Amino acid sequence: MIKGLGAAMVVALALTGAANAGSPTAAQKAEFYEACAKRSDAALCKCKAEFATKTLDERMMGYVIGAMASNTAAPADINDRWNDYIVGSTRTCGSGI
Numbered sequence: 125m126i127k128g129l130g131a132a133m134v135v136a137l138a139l140t141g142a143a144n145a146g147s148p149t150a151a152q153k154a155e156f157y158e159a160c161a162k163r164s165d166a167a168l169c170k171c172k173a174e175f176a177t178k179t180l181d182e183r184m185m186g187y188v189i190g191a192m193a194s195n196t197a198a199p200a201d202i203n204d205r206w207n208d209y210i211v212g213s214t215r216t217c218g219s220g221i
Contacts, residue, residue, distance in 0.1 A: 145181035152185045159192035164220040171217035
């Protein structure tokens with residue numbers, strides 16, 4: 125069921141335009157994992173990094189990394205998609221709490 129929800133999120137994000145921009149880079153994936161690992165465990169961060177690279181575009185990935193590193197504010201169009209990303213990530217990987 126979790127995989128089905130993850131796939132549903134990929135479709136939902138694609139329909140909202142998230143997949144239309146460039147895909148996150150390998151460097152962003154590594155940076156995401158590093159920022160996450162400072163706050164949580166390795167298994168959760170690996171899952172969340174995989175989820176993020178499959179569902180986010182390069183631009184949004186930058187804001188997600190920025191938020192983990194320093195609470196960087198995101199513009200309105202990114203904030204509009206933020207909750208969907210958080211819900212999908214939590215459904216797929218768990219919350220880490």
